[in-house]
Amino acid sequence: MLGIFGQDRAKSKARREFEKEAMPHLDALYGYAMHLSRNPADAEDLVQETYIKALKNHHRYQPGTNCRAWMFRIMTNTFFNIVRAKKRRPMVEADALPDIEMQVAEHHQGSGIYRPLEEQLLDGVISTHMQEAIDSLPEDFRTVLLLADLEDFSYKEIAEVMGCPVGTVMSRLYRARRQMQRKLLDHAVNEGIVERPEVNEDGVIPMDAFRLRGKRAKKAG
Amino acid sequence: MICDDVRKYDYTYLDDEFDRRERAEFEAHITACPPCRDHVARAARFREGVRKHLRCDEAPSHLRGRVCAGLDAAEGGHGMPRWAIPLALAASLGVVTVGWQYVVETAPAGGSMIGHVGGRVAAAPVKLVVTPTKVAGVTGVRNSDPKRMARRYKPAMRVTRSLRSNVEYCESENKMAVRQVEHVGSTEVIGGGVNDDFLAKDGQYEAIRTAANLRALVSSHRRPLPPEVAGTARVQDWLRRAAPGHSALPIAEGAGVRLLGARLGHLGGHRVVAFRYRAFDKPVTVVRYLPAGRGDDDRPEPMPSAQPNGAVRDLVAGYSVVHTAKNGDVLSIVSELEHQALLGIIEPPSFL
Structure with a gap:
């Protein structure tokens, strides 16, 4: 009897320790789960699954290390397992995307010739498109974006969560954001909020447009 | 650092993943290069938009x-x-703790405001911990050589040339100029080296303007702990007990400024009262530093004197930080509002 009681006490102590460490992350994990699974019921299941897995593997967790990153890692892996099982949203091999896409995206947003879109883009009109743009990202891009912009993890922590090098985190994050910026720009152009920037496929500004801009600037000046 | 680097590492910068040196180089470049500045401003707005969009409720x-x-x-x-x-x-079972944003900061301020370091580049939430007082100063020195610059900014000015980039930093009194140069040089000090006067004049808030403290300020603003007390009347009541002698509210309410709550805490080794305000629909954290050495605290941290002599501005990770003294207390105020707006809240214009 004593033995049984002793065992119970020990168990509940481990459990208490686990809850003390893991429970403070509930809100953050739920927010992440909401964005990953896109509906509250699935999100709650995912959170619960994550905690159960974490408890089962708690002996592998080294006290004093980053508990938050550890919990997020479990959730990310759990989610990817579900996705793979359901084949709901096939994974795109992120690093297999052609580099040219990134370069074009960079030209689109990076050449500094555009009118300030964001005030309009981000104020209501386009916020409905924001979710679309996020949803259109491949899962592993989206995950990295969520970890960075929703959960405020550092690159190093994201690398820990995703189990990949920091360089991969950086490139995924970079591409995710560029891709979104481009999507939002497309929406804005389609809805007539802004003009299509005068850039052709190669990212070169046509000469006529260039001269026109010069004249316009002169007039304004 | 060249323009291509800025385009490539804009988000690395905005995500605050650079070390100090890299950050300084990046900031020097965007200070001197308007197209890159616009680019970073755009990226920052986009990033902020995504973050705002992603923000979500706490768990049911x-x-x-x-x-x-x-x-x-x-x-x-x-x-x-x-x-x-x-x-x-x-x-x-238990109710999920509500993620409540608190503001740390306090301090009634008395004197006139003399902003010295600072200067936000355009409206971009870029962080420039040290920036030229006037960007115009940069063009002014572009074609002069460091020795001439040193003479011009006498007495005792320091010109440092970065090893890794074509950037020179020139400091003189409260001014700092940054310019790009054509070649990569070695670090050199021209002129009087570190000027004690410079440090002394600026020394007022040095104790609380350490990189660690600034970061702690901003992170306490971004991820606030819940307040111990909420509501103006209860905060005042609580202050009388928790911090006797420092019970005035750091910032008066009214005209779009509302006090949400307050808590006691530690920030970079200082005991502080952190106040959370809402001003013009943005959270504002006010930290009032309490004198050390009361009771358990035997090792007093260096503290700036609370003589009101203006405000000092910092820009950290896109957040405006203002240090000032008010009613005998030293305050740091953090918000995404512009410096000018913050100063207006601390010391409302007399016509209001």
Whole structure:
């Protein structure tokens, strides 16, 4: 009897320790789960699954290390397992995307010739498109974006969560954001909020447009 | 650092992943290069938009109970379906802590405001911990050589040339100029080296303007702990007990400024009262530094004197930080509002 009681006490102590460490992350994990699974019921299941897995593997967790990153890692892996099982949203091999896409995206947003879109883009009109743009990202891009912009993890922590090098985190994050910026720009152009920037496929500004801009600037000046 | 680097590492910068040196180089470049500045401003706005969009509610109150029940089931190993656990059990369990944003900061300020370091580049939430007082100063020195610059900014000015980039930093009194140069040089000090006068004049808030403290300020602003007390009347009551002698509100309410709550805490080794305000729909954290050495605290941290002699501005990770003294207390104020708006809140214009 004593033995049984002793065992119970020990168990509940481990459990208490686990809850003390893991429970403070509930809100953050739920927010992440909401964005990953896109509906509250699935999100709650995912959170619960994550905690159960974490408890089962708690002996592998080294006290004093980053508990938050550890919990997020479990959730990310759990989610990817579900996705793979359901084949709901096939994974795109992120690093297999052609580099040219990134370069074009960079030209689109990076050449500094555009009118300030964001005030309009981000104020209501386009916020409905924001979710679309996020949803259109491949899962592993989206995950990295969520970890960075929703959960405020550092690159190093994201690398820990995703189990990949920091360089991969950086490139995924970079591409995710560029891709979104481009999507939002497309929406804005389609809805007539802004003009299509005068850039052709190669990212070169046509000469006529260039001269026109010069004249316009002169007039304004 | 060249323009291509800025385009490539804009988000690395905005995500605050650079070390000090890299950050300084990046900031020097965007200070001197308007197209890159615009680019970073755009990226920052986009990033902020995504963040705003992603922000979401805390977990529903029954989730904690559900998770605990799931853990019980898993631990007990009796295979009871998790969904079968009565909701009533969940409901009876703890309420999820509400993520409440608190503001740390306080300090009534008395004197005239003399902003010295600072200067936000355009409207971009870029962080420039040290920036030229006037960007115009940069063009002014572009074609002069460091020695001439040193003469011009006498007495005792320091010109440092970065090893890795074509950037020179020139400091003189409260001014700092940054310019790009054509070649990569070695670090050199021209002129009087570190000027004690410079440090002394600026020394007022040095103790609280360490990189660690600034970061702590901003992170306490971004991820605030819940307040110990909420509501103006209760905060005032609580202050009289918790911080006798420092019970005035650091910032008066009114005209779009509302006090949400306050808590006691530690920030970079200082005991502080952190106040959370809402001003013009933005959270504002006000930290009032309490004098050390009361009771348990035997090792007094260096503290700036609380003589009102203006405000000092910092820009950290896109957040405006203002240090000032008010009614004998030293305050740091953090917000995404512009410096000018913050100064207006601390010391409302007399016509209001």
